[in-house]
Amino acid sequence: MNNTFNMNRFGLLLKRQWLEFGKIYLISLVVLLGIVVGFYSYNIPSPFKESNFDYNGNLDMRFRYPLFLILGFVFxxxxxxxxxxxxxxxxxxxxxxxxxxxxxxxxxxxVIYTALISLFSYLLIFYLTDLTFVKYLNGHLNAFNHQDIRKVESITYEVFTDEGYRKYCGYFFAFPFLITSIFLLGSIYFNRFHYIKTALSVMIFIGLTVYMVVKFSMWIMKDKVPYHHIGQNHEKDWVLLLLLLITSVVTIIVWTITYLRLKEKEV
Known part of the structure; x- marks a missing residue:
C-alpha cells in the first residue's frame, strides 16, 4: 500500500488497534489505579500516625511528587x-x-496511543485520585488537633498556581514524549525482552554521555583557573530552554527512526 493518509481508513485503524491493544491497556489502567490508591492510603497523614507535618507545619504530602514522576515514567x-x-x-x-x-x-x-492517550490517562487517574484524597483530608482536619493546620491543596492546583512550577513544567514538556518515543522504538527494534533491552540501552547511552561530558569538561578546564560568579536567572532559563529544544529534537529524530524501522518491517 502506498504511503498516504486517509482519514476514514485511519479511523478504522484506530478502532481495530483498540480491539487489540485496548484490553491490555484497560487492565494496566486498573493496576495503575490500584497502585496510586495504595500509595496514597499508606502515606497520607493520619491522626494515628506520629509524624504528619512537614518542616513548614503543613500536612506532609511530599510523597506525591516522587510517586508522580517515578510511576509516570514506569507506566x-x-x-x-x-x-x-x-x-x-x-x-x-x-x-x-x-x-x-x-x-x-x-x-x-x-504515537497517539503511546504518547497521547497513555499520558492523558495517567494524568487523569493521578489527578482524580489526588483530588479524592485531598477532599477527604480537608473534610477531617479537625481530627488532627492542630491549631494552625492549613487546608491541603491538590498537586494540580499547586502546579498551576505557582509560577515556578509552571515554568519548569514548560521546559520539561517534551520529556514524556521522549520517553515514549524511545520505548516505542524499542518495541519494534528488539525481538524479545523489549522493555529490558530498551532500558539497558538507555542506561548505557546515558552513562557514556555523562562520561564523555565529564571528560570533555576536565580537558577544557585543565590548567585553567576557575572563575566563579553569581548566576543570573536568565542564564538558567537559557539552559532550560536549550534542554527543551534538545529533548524535542531528539524525540522527533527517534520517531523518525521508528517510522523507518516500521517501513522496513513492511518490506
Missing amino acids: ISIVASSYFNILAHKSRAILELMTPASVFEKFLAG
Whole structure:
C-alpha cells in the first residue's frame, strides 16, 4: 500500500488497534489505579500516625511528587514498549503487516496511543485520585488537633498556581514524549525482552554521555583557573530552554527512526 493518509481508513485503524491493544491497556489502567490508591492510603497523614507535618507545619504530602514522576515514567514506558511487540511473532506479525493501512497511519496510531492517550490517562487517574484524597483530608482536619493546620491543596492546583512550577513544567514538556518515543522504538527494534533491552540501552547511552561530558569538561578546564560568579536567572532559563529544544529534537529524530524501522518491517 502506498504511503498516504486517509482519514476514514485511519479511523478504522484506530478502532481495530483498540480491539487489540485496548484490553491490555484497560487492565494496566486498573493496576495503575490500584497502585496510586495504595500509595496514597499508606502515606497520607493520619491522626494515628506520629509524624504528619512537614518542616513548614503543613500536612506532609511530599510523597506525591516522587510517586508522580517515578510511576509516570514506569507506566508510559511500559505502554510504549508493548505496542509493537506483536511484530516479534511471525504468525501474528504477518496479519498485522497485512492490515489495509499505510505505514504512516500505523506509525501515527502508535504515537497517539503511546504518547497521547497513555499520558492523558495517567494524568487523569493521578489527578482524580489526588483530588479524592485531598477532599477527604480537608473534610477531617479537625481530627488532627492542630491549631494552625492549613487546608491541603491538590498537586494540580499547586502546579498551576505557582509560577515556578509552571515554568519548569514548560521546559520539561517534551520529556514524556521522549520517553515514549524511545520505548516505542524499542518495541519494534528488539525481538524479545523489549522493555529490558530498551532500558539497558538507555542506561548505557546515558552513562557514556555523562562520561564523555565529564571528560570533555576536565580537558577544557585543565590548567585553567576557575572563575566563579553569581548566576543570573536568565542564564538558567537559557539552559532550560536549550534542554527543551534538545529533548524535542531528539524525540522527533527517534520517531523518525521508528517510522523507518516500521517501513522496513513492511518490506
